[in-house]
Amino acid sequence: MAKKLNLDLTAMATNLAAPAAPEVSGVGSRFLEVRTDDVVRDPKQPRKKFDPVKLQNLADLIKASQLNQPVTVKPKNADGKYVICLGERRWRANQLAGKETIPILISEHTDAYDQVTENTAREPLTPMEIADFIVERLGEGHTKSHIAKRLGMRPDAVSQYLALAKAPEFIQTLGNDTDIGARCLYDLVQAHKEFPSEVERFAAQDTEDVTRANLKRLIDGLKARKEADLERQKPPSGQPPQGSDDKPEGDADPLLNQPPKTGEGRESSAQPNTKPETQNTPALIEPMPETKAKGPQVQVMIAGRAATLAPVGKVSVIYEDTGECGEVDFSAITILGVEEEEHVST
Structure with a gap:
């Protein structure tokens, strides 16, 4: 509500048969005191859980004095009931306190989003x-x-x-x-x-x-x-993967897995292979490019040391439309801006 109003709700309680109170706050909003059973909860209320201990504490306060803040409701529905917009906790505590009447504020300008923000301010959902x-x-x-x-x-x-x-x-x-x-x-x-x-x-x-x-x-x-296990499962350099059926037989060349040519015996197959073994040797580390990457660079601080994100390799991202995580090549991203992360909750 835009402004705080000092209302004497006790006076309202002594005159239940009086006509509706005049409008006191905003267009389409007015205060009344009605029977508690004329007010019903909204089945679409975002809050589903109500702490019984906290409700009882609130009920004890209401018993000791009264409910000082009205419950915000919609105008009467087809069943003649006021549906709660804001204040279901206060309405439940009012019932626990045994009160037959409850102060209400009729409003036509409250929606479901107001229910979330009001609940969050009082007791988070x-x-x-x-x-x-x-x-x-x-x-x-x-x-x-x-x-x-x-x-x-x-x-x-x-x-x-x-x-x-x-x-x-x-x-x-x-x-x-x-x-x-x-x-x-x-x-x-x-x-x-x-x-x-x-x-x-x-x-x-x-x-x-x-x-x-x-x-x-x-x-x-x-x-x-997991990475260590994968590294241990890699075959030694120059050897076929484990479980491979391509095993050398007889005098076959162990590197090429082919039978020796006519006239060549074990001596020729035992001669050292002078050609670089690049076909079966897995590449462990991809060298950094010597040329500088074009475009913006992202500067970071790691354990007190300044650094720049390398323009190669994978980066982890969170897609805003689904919240899913994924890994993409650094070269595939376009930097739109840099801002500090804002957590949803700690």
């Missing part, structure tokens, strides 16, 4: 509640950029929440029942694609240990082990 809300808005035809603007987040954050909506069940459970942040949950989704069993075991531990830093250490270790 869970990551999965936000993810489900975004899915519903997309289903209604809203664009990601519009959703991001209304919720005050970046478009890539919207994509990350969408990834949570399709996450494995154990990750969605963490998003509903724990305090793990949305960005950590998103990292779990991405890591689970490559190391499913290891990530599931990691997520099963005490939730205080399920952090982005610990997850990064786990994934870095798993990737290093």
Whole structure:
């Protein structure tokens, strides 16, 4: 609301039969005190979970005094009921307090996005509640950029929440029942694609240990082990891969795997091969180009040392439209700008 109003709601409670109160704030908005059972919840309310302890604490406060902030509702529907826009927690606590009436603010200018922002300001929604809300808005035809603007987040954050909506069940459970942040949950989704069993075991531990830093250490270790295993499986230089059926037979040349020519015996096959063995030797390191790359250079700082990103090799990217991670050649990207990363949640 644009301005704070000092209202004597006690006076309203003593005169329930009075006609509707005059408009006091904005066009199409007015305060009333109505019977509690004339107010009903919005089935599309983004918040699905209500902490019973916090509700009881709020109910005790209402018992001790009264509900000082009205519940915002829509005008009466076809059933003669006021549907809550903002304040379902206050309405539930008012019921727990045994109050027969409740102060309301009738408004025609409140929508679903206001429900999210109001809830976030009071008691944040869970990551999965936000993810489900975004899915519903997309289903209604809203664009990601519009959703991001209304919720005050970046478009890539919207994509990350969408990834949570399709996450494995154990990750969605963490998003509903724990305090793990949305960005950590998103990292779990991405890591689970490559190391499913290891990530599931990691997520099963005490939730205080399920952090982005610990997850990064786990994934870095798993990737290093995977690369080491692949390196050990490579055949020695000049030897055919393991399991190959192309084994030399008899006096065949062990390098060319062909029978010796007529008149040549073991002595000729034992002579050293003076030709460079380039055909069967795997290239371990691709040399850096001697010429300088054209175009902008990205300068970075690594452990206190200034450096420039090499214009060759792979770089990891996050696609804004889906939130998916991928690896592409450095030469395939166009640098649009450089900015500090803004996390969805810590």
